[in-house]
Amino acid sequence: MHNDSLTALEGVLVGHYTDARRPTGCTIVLCPKGAVAGVDVRGAAPGTRDTEALSPSNTVQEVQGVLLTGGSAYGLDAAGGVMRWLEERGHGFQVGPAIVPIVPAAVIFDLWIDDFSSGQTNTAKSQRIRPDAQAGYLACEAATSEPVAQGNVGAGTGATLGKLNGPECAMKGGVGSASLCVNGVTVAALVVCNALGDVIDPQTGQLLAGARVSPKSRTLLDIRQAQLNGHGVTPPQAGSNTTIGIVATDAVLTKPQAHRLAQVAHDGLARSIRPVHTPMDGDTLFALGTGTSGQAADMMLLSTLAAEVTAMAVVNAVRAAKDLRFGQGWWPAMG
Numbered sequence: 001m002h003n004d005s006l007t008a009l010e011g012v013l014v015g016h017y018t019d020a021r022r023p024t025g026c027t028i029v030l031c032p033k034g035a036v037a038g039v040d041v042r043g044a045a046p047g048t049r050d051t052e053a054l055s056p057s058n059t060v061q062e063v064q065g066v067l068l069t070g071g072s073a074y075g076l077d078a079a080g081g082v083m084r085w086l087e088e089r090g091h092g093f094q095v096g097p098a099i100v101p102i103v104p105a106a107v108i109f110d111l112w113i114d115d116f117s118s119g120q121t122n123t124a125k126s127q128r129i130r131p132d133a134q135a136g137y138l139a140c141e142a143a144t145s146e147p148v149a150q151g152n153v154g155a156g157t158g159a160t161l162g163k164l165n166g167p168e169c170a171m172k173g174g175v176g177s178a179s180l181c182v183n184g185v186t187v188a189a190l191v192v193c194n195a196l197g198d199v200i201d202p203q204t205g206q207l208l209a210g211a212r213v214s215p216k217s218r219t220l221l222d223i224r225q226a227q228l229n230g231h232g233v234t235p236p237q238a239g240s241n242t243t244i245g246i247v248a249t250d251a252v253l254t255k256p257q258a259h260r261l262a263q264v265a266h267d268g269l270a271r272s273i274r275p276v277h278t279p280m281d282g283d284t285l286f287a288l289g290t291g292t293s294g295q296a297a298d299m300m301l302l303s304t305l306a307a308e309v310t311a312m313a314v315v316n317a318v319r320a321a322k323d324l325r326f327g328q329g330w331w332p333a334m335g
Helices: 072-088 112-118 133-141 223-228 255-272 299-320
Strands: 013-018 025-041 062-069 093-095 098-100 105-107 174-182 185-194 198-200 207-209 242-249 284-289 324-326 329-331
Touching: 013 133, 025 072, 025 133, 025 185, 025 242, 025 255, 062 072, 062 133, 062 242, 062 284, 072 098, 072 105, 072 133, 105 242, 174 299, 185 299, 198 299, 207 299, 242 255, 242 299, 255 284, 255 299
Parallel strands: 062 105, 242 284
Antiparallel strands: 013 025, 025 062, 025 284, 093 098, 174 185, 185 242, 198 207, 324 329
């Protein structure tokens, strides 16, 4: 089976946990043998864990997994389950007699779907359903090298986008993945698109999904043009949007090179989401280098590929998404 997703990389596994009770979940990218990692946070309202360990000047050189999760900051609990799964199998950073798996994580905010659709306050019981340690463990149990499932799964289950005309006019986001191989080196990405802005296809300039003109319509407003025309917007609260993801390669990377790869991958978000990196988004991208190809990093080529596959993954997330109906709410997908 042809695989043009993140698991095209040797030694990389992806697992989803999708909660059946409420639109939320988590997605784990496992590299049990270790991968050099970097991170770059561009949004002004991020929710993350263990990102400081990835600084090029800090001691830890490799991670064993990266978690992307719904549930806002509460969802960071799911990383504990990932750590337990890896520890049970002997994967992690050796600290004396102990093994400590290194699992950085980033979150999206998907709690507002309950609030909006049910009209309940934020103390609603269903809003307390969010990924926890057991969810992270189950995502690991489901991890596979098969092509990555995309759309309304894992961390993308409750993802929405295009909220600049109000949350009632948003559309469905989700998980997307893509890969490219050039000169024997593969670069791949996995993205959870929960953006404040609209999504466009950078290859054609076509507006694919985003803010709709009204709650019952599928017609797109085109928020960029609307703002240029003076259309006023009322952004949602800070942190209620975010596009998070991972770009990875089988080239041999140093930590500074992984950090640079995470930085340039954000160019792919800028090409496919508008606006992006806003005060209301927590946009965060991780970079991984598995080194399994044995080839030294050609950073000029890798930078081009990283931006390209990140943009492709955003577009794939939107194309794979399905309509979401929950409570009184309706978030249509582009199809």
